[in-house]
Amino acid sequence: xxxxxxxxxxxxxxxxxxxxxxxxxxxxxxxxxxxxxxxxxxxxxxxxxxxxxxxxxxxxxxxxxxxxxxxxxxxxxxxxxxxxxxxxxxxxxxxxxxxxxxxxxxxxx
Numbered sequence: 001x002x003x004x005x006x007x008x009x010x011x012x013x014x015x016x017x018x019x020x021x022x023x024x025x026x027x028x029x030x031x032x033x034x035x036x037x038x039x040x041x042x043x044x045x046x047x048x049x050x051x052x053x054x055x056x057x058x059x060x061x062x063x064x065x066x067x068x069x070x071x072x073x074x075x076x077x078x079x080x081x082x083x084x085x086x087x088x089x090x091x092x093x094x095x096x097x098x099x100x101x102x103x104x105x106x107x108x109x
Contacts, residue, residue: 009079013066017077020067027070035067046090046100065105074104081105 014024021030038060045056060068062080069075069086084105091100 006078010077013075013077013079016063016066016079017070017075020063021070031067031071035064035071038064038068039071042088046088049090069104072102072104074102074107 017027018024020034021027042058045058062084065080065084065086066075069080072086086105087101087103087107089101089103
């Protein structure tokens with residue numbers, strides 16, 4: 001089964017994305033309908049960063065991590081590994097915009 005693991009991860013991920021967002025050519029246009037509410041919650045908390053604790057965690061299932069990765073354009077069409085995480089770092093500045101970085105599963109700064 002080890003030989004098939006990469007293929008199974010790929011086909012499971014593509015199947016889920018197809019079920020959630022239609023055919024692959026429609027994924028980008030259907031992201032806002034499918035995963036938009038989750039991204040809205042994350043971004044609204046980032047917009048209120050001055051009123052929140054310095055660390056904020058949001059937990060979701062792996063079937064939500066996959067489309068969020070697609071929304072941030074870091075989806076390699078593989079099922080997220082066990083305990084996968086997406087790290088969004090927001091840096092506060094005294095003036096101007098606050099830059100952010102996004103790290104997908106297995107990536108870090």
